[in-house]
Amino acid sequence: xxxxxxxxxxxxxxxxxxxxxxxxxxxxxxxxxxxxxxxxxxxxxxxxxxxxxxxxxxxxxxxxxxxxxxxxxxxxxxxxxxxxxxxxxxxxxxxxxxxxxxxxxxxxxxxxxxxxxxxxxxxxxxxxxxxxxxxxxxxxxxxxxxxxxxxxxxxxxxxxxxxxxxxxxxxxxxxxxxxxxxxxxxxxxxxxxxxxxxxxxxxxxxxxxxxxxxxxxxxxxxxxxxxxxxxxxxxxxxxxxxxxxxxxxxxxxxxxxxxxxxx
Numbered sequence: 001x002x003x004x005x006x007x008x009x010x011x012x013x014x015x016x017x018x019x020x021x022x023x024x025x026x027x028x029x030x031x032x033x034x035x036x037x038x039x040x041x042x043x044x045x046x047x048x049x050x051x052x053x054x055x056x057x058x059x060x061x062x063x064x065x066x067x068x069x070x071x072x073x074x075x076x077x078x079x080x081x082x083x084x085x086x087x088x089x090x091x092x093x094x095x096x097x098x099x100x101x102x103x104x105x106x107x108x109x110x111x112x113x114x115x116x117x118x119x120x121x122x123x124x125x126x127x128x129x130x131x132x133x134x135x136x137x138x139x140x141x142x143x144x145x146x147x148x149x150x151x152x153x154x155x156x157x158x159x160x161x162x163x164x165x166x167x168x169x170x171x172x173x174x175x176x177x178x179x180x181x182x183x184x185x186x187x188x189x190x191x192x193x194x195x196x197x198x199x200x201x202x203x204x205x206x207x208x209x210x211x212x213x214x215x216x217x218x219x220x221x222x223x224x225x226x227x228x229x230x231x232x233x234x235x236x237x238x239x240x241x242x243x244x245x246x247x248x249x250x251x252x253x254x255x256x257x258x259x260x261x262x263x
Contacts (some may be wrong), residue, residue: 004183012038018103029128029213030108036106038097043075043170062181062222069151075170076104082146082169089144092137092165109167110159117197128202131194132209133164138190139213140165147182149173152193184219188226203259224263 011033012018021029021042031038048056048066056064070078076099083106084091095107111119113134117127134156141148148155149171157165173182187210194202211220 003063008039012040012105015105039094039106039108041104041106042102043072043079043104045072046070046075046171065181065185067176068174070170070172070228073101076102078169078172079168080104084142085167086146086169088142089140091140091144092163093169094165094167109165110157110163110256112154112167113156113158113164114154116158124202126206127197130158130164130200131197132174132205133162134166134192135160135206135210136213137164137166138159138186139210142186142214142216145171145179147179148186149182151186151189151190153197154193180216180218184222188223189220192253195253195256199255200259200262207263220263223260226260228261 012031015031017029017031017040020026021040027042027044029040031040047069048065052064053066056066080096080099083093083096087095092109094109097105097107099105110116113130116130122130129152136152137156138148138151148166148169151169155166157167159165168231189208191203194206207220207223210216
């Protein structure tokens with residue numbers, strides 16, 4: 001057992017919540033200890049399925065880079081080390097209170113943004129301001145020489161003070177995958193995850209904010225190339241949208257790809 005606060009961990013054991021999680025096969029649970037909320041996470045094995053790997057081999061799309069295959073314990077150790085490393089760089093992430101061979105014990109960083117947006121009636125301006133806080137955290141991760149791995153908006157949280165943090169760092173990639181490719185994948189995933197809230201104005205602000213923070217011209221060129229390659233698909237989706245043949249999810253993807261063609 002490794003711990004930064006043994007009293008917290010003993011209280012968790014006394015509550016028998018980990019035994020309950022194992023019996024019910026729960027992956028995440030929360031426990032209130034006094035005025036503190038503790039998150040208990042049981043990491044899973046990581047891997048991309050066979051279809052995903054085959055499609056990546058055929059297309060070579062960097063957005064489809066498969067995640068590294070790891071056991072639950074390897075995943076747990078990887079995430080714990082990543083969180084501690086990012087925290088030392090001053091990046092807003094959950095504190096690792098402790099870990100054992102099956103569980104991570106993490107501080108609370110608030111509500112994930114996807115749930116927060118659903119529960120709170122925000123104006124477009126208010127929601128975009130929070131999204132920009134999230135992309136600044138992603139940019140800080142990249143500037144520190146790391147990647148997120150799961151950079152969707154659901155993996156960012158906001159607390160009562162309005163502080164936005166990043167969560168869920170279990171995914172890793174083969175040593176053959178370059179850092180710049182994983183960072184490009186991060187940004188693309190982040191943009192894709194905004195399809196329910198994004199419009200050209202939001203996408204533009206996110207892109208401008210990210211590149212102002214990082215100055216990463218290589219990733220900008222990658223996005224421009226994707227936009228150029230996707231023009232035929234965008235035209236097809238545009239025609240289908242005009243004839244009401246697209247679901248809301250696909251319309252969101254169309255909106256993003258259409259924006260990328262303007263970079």
